[in-house]
Amino acid sequence: MRRWMAALLGMAAAVALTAEPSGAPxxxxxxxxxxxxxxxxxxxxxxxxxxxxxxxxxSLKGGATDPVVxxxxxxxxxxxMNMPAGVWDGLITKLAEKGFHVVQFDWRxxxxxxxxxxxxxxxxNPITGPANIRHIKGSTKKPLxxxxxxxxxxxxxxxxxxxxxxxxxAYLDQKNDQSDLNTSSxxxxxxxxxxxxxxxxxxxxxxxxxxxxxxxxxxTYDRVPYPNVVVSTQAGRDVGGCVWLSGSRxxxxxxxxxxxxxxxxxxxPSMRDxxxxxxxxxxxxxxxxxxxxxxxxxxxxxxxxxxxxxKPLAQTFEKAIPGTKxxxxxxxxxxxxxxxxxxxxxxxxxxxxxVSITRKERKxxxxxxxxxxxxxxxx
Numbered sequence: 001m002r003r004w005m006a007a008l009l010g011m012a013a014a015v016a017l018t019a020e021p022s023g024a025p026x027x028x029x030x031x032x033x034x035x036x037x038x039x040x041x042x043x044x045x046x047x048x049x050x051x052x053x054x055x056x057x058x059s060l061k062g063g064a065t066d067p068v069v070x071x072x073x074x075x076x077x078x079x080x081m082n083m084p085a086g087v088w089d090g091l092i093t094k095l096a097e098k099g100f101h102v103v104q105f106d107w108r109x110x111x112x113x114x115x116x117x118x119x120x121x122x123x124x125n126p127i128t129g130p131a132n133i134r135h136i137k138g139s140t141k142k143p144l145x146x147x148x149x150x151x152x153x154x155x156x157x158x159x160x161x162x163x164x165x166x167x168x169x170a171y172l173d174q175k176n177d178q179s180d181l182n183t184s185s186x187x188x189x190x191x192x193x194x195x196x197x198x199x200x201x202x203x204x205x206x207x208x209x210x211x212x213x214x215x216x217x218x219x220t221y222d223r224v225p226y227p228n229v230v231v232s233t234q235a236g237r238d239v240g241g242c243v244w245l246s247g248s249r250x251x252x253x254x255x256x257x258x259x260x261x262x263x264x265x266x267x268x269p270s271m272r273d274x275x276x277x278x279x280x281x282x283x284x285x286x287x288x289x290x291x292x293x294x295x296x297x298x299x300x301x302x303x304x305x306x307x308x309x310x311k312p313l314a315q316t317f318e319k320a321i322p323g324t325k326x327x328x329x330x331x332x333x334x335x336x337x338x339x340x341x342x343x344x345x346x347x348x349x350x351x352x353x354x355v356s357i358t359r360k361e362r363k364x365x366x367x368x369x370x371x372x373x374x375x376x377x378x379x
Contacts, residue, residue, distance in 0.1 A: 035089065036060060037096035044105060046167040047222065047367040048128045049118030050148075054105035054168070055081065056175075057092050061099035064179040064359060067240065067351060068101040068172055072190035072198060073329060074248075075161050077150055080111030087329045091189070091340045098348060101181045105168055107161050109150040119144035127223060127369040131160050131379045155252035158193070159377045162370050165201040166224065169235075173362035182359040185240045187347055191328035195247030195295075196256060200377070203264040204370045206236035206271050212363035223369040234270065241276040241315070241350045243343050246288040246327040247295060255372075255379045261299050263376055272300055276315030278346050280339065284325035292318045315350065 037057050044052040059066040071088055073079055081088075081104040092102050106113035116122045123132050123144055133139045135157035136148055169186070176183040190198045208224045210233045215221065221229070250256055265272050279296055281288035296302045296318045304312035321337050331339045372379065 036093060042103075042105075042171070044167050044171045045117070045367055046108070046163055047369045048125050048132070048163060049116055049121040050108045050113065050164070050167075051115040051117045052105050052108065052164055052167060053112035054103055054171075057096055057102040057104075059099050059101045059181075060096045063181065065182050066099050066101055067185035067187065067354070068103060068181045068183065069095055069187045069189060069347070070165075070168060070172075071102060071104045072165070072188065072194035074191055074193040075107045075110060075150070075158065075197075076193070079150075081106050082111065084329070087332055090333055091343065094340050094344050095347075098344060100187070100347070100351075103168065103172065105164070107150075107164050109148045109153050113164075114147045114149055116146045116148060119146050125369075127371055128160055128163055131157060131372075135160075135379065155250070156254060156379055158197075158250045158253035159200060159255055159372055159379045162197050162200045162204070162372070165197060166204065166370050167367040169201075169205070170364050170367040173364045176359060177361050177363065179359075182357075183362065184238055184357040184359055185351060185354045186238050187240050187242070187350075189243045189245070189343065190247065191245040192248050193250045195242075195244040196249045196253075196261070198242060198244070199261060199264060200256075200372075200375065201370070202236060202239060202242070202271055202275060203268050203375055205239060206234045206268045207231065207374075208235045208368075209233065210235045210238060210362070211360065212365075220366050221364065221368055222366070223371050225371065225374055236268075236271055237274060239275050240354055241278070241347065243278045243280065243346060244292075244295075245329065245331050245339070246281045246285060246291075247279055248288070248291050253379070255377050258294070260376050261295075265299055265301075272310075272313070276313065276350060278316070278343070279318040280331060280342065281318075281320060282324040282326050282331060283320040283322050285327050288327055289320065317346075 037060055040056045042054040042056050044054050073081060095102050123129055123139060135154040137152040138145055172183050175181050188198050204224045209231045212221050213229050279292040281292050300316060301310050302313040302316045304310050321331055321339060324337060331337060
């Protein structure tokens with residue numbers, strides 16, 4: 001344990017991202033007397049015509065130079081960013097006090113993210129349209145659906161949620177360009193199956209330019225990867241690190257078998273080397289421990305392998321929370337477990353190495369798709 005903490009406090013890190021919100025203007029910040037930070041309700045459009053609802057919690061230290069953390073809960077029935085109530089509040093407070101902005105959002109079909117603002121694009125676009133038709137009940141009815149709930153979505157749809165994470169990144173890049181935050185250092189904290197989505201999205205970030213490319217005739221960058229665009233500086237370098245709370249791969253998504261995670265790492269070695277990860281799980285949660293070992297040893301090969309010419313990862317760890325079988329967000333909110341403090345020590349150590357990374361204009365004015373087929377996924 002002491003060796004782990006010593007290594008933790010001595011580590012360096014990777015980089016963050018950018019994106020800024022298009023669509024309806026944000027509401028005025030709200031101050032809850034019980035919380036030290038202010039919160040703004042946000043509307044985040046997706047490339048395929050969904051309207052996501054989110055919350056932006058402002059850092060207590062300033063604005064334009066502060067990094068940002070994205071919080072992810074696992075998609076599924078009866079889940080939203082506010083359930084269970086207050087589960088993230090303690091962590092958000094600690095993050096805000098340390099100088100991190102925080103963004104939460106509801107995945108499509110969850111919580112308040114149920115509106116389809118452009119049904120034609122949603123069901124006919126060539127990227128997510130086929131999956132939207134195949135996996136959403138009532139998709140062939142006329143007139144076209146203008147809303148969707150998670151109860152209408154089949155489990156095989158799971159990889160498409162990565163489109164929402166791409167939309168959040170684009171939203172943050174726009175806030176970056178408005179001098180609200182610095183997407184040169186973005187962090188992700190995800191629970192359970194959200195880790196699988198985070199890995200898919202992060203793979204795509206290494207195939208996307210960090211700044212909007214100059215395209216002929218003023219064309220807008222609208223998909224990852226974009227044909228014939230040479231990526232000189234990858235957006236993946238903006239991701240400072242990830243924390244997975246009982247991270248898992250979705251058992252009911254046949255298009256995301258275990259081997260595909262290993263493929264992403266083999267095809268995107270820079271992700272392994274530049275995006276440190278912390279895998280946390282309850283000591284008595286045997287399934288979560290098994291998955292953490294698998295991700296650490298088999299996917300990332302974090303201890304290194306001379307035969308594969310892979311060096312050990314100095315900033316990637318797996319750690320058991322003693323004396324509990326709680327899982328995912330259940331690991332939060334209990335001072336005796338100390339999960340929030342572990343997360344903060346990890347992120348703080350990384351950010352100290354990244355604090356000098358300056359903000360740069362991103363110039364993305366619209367959200368973009370992730371072409372899942374390019375990454376071996378066909379939901």
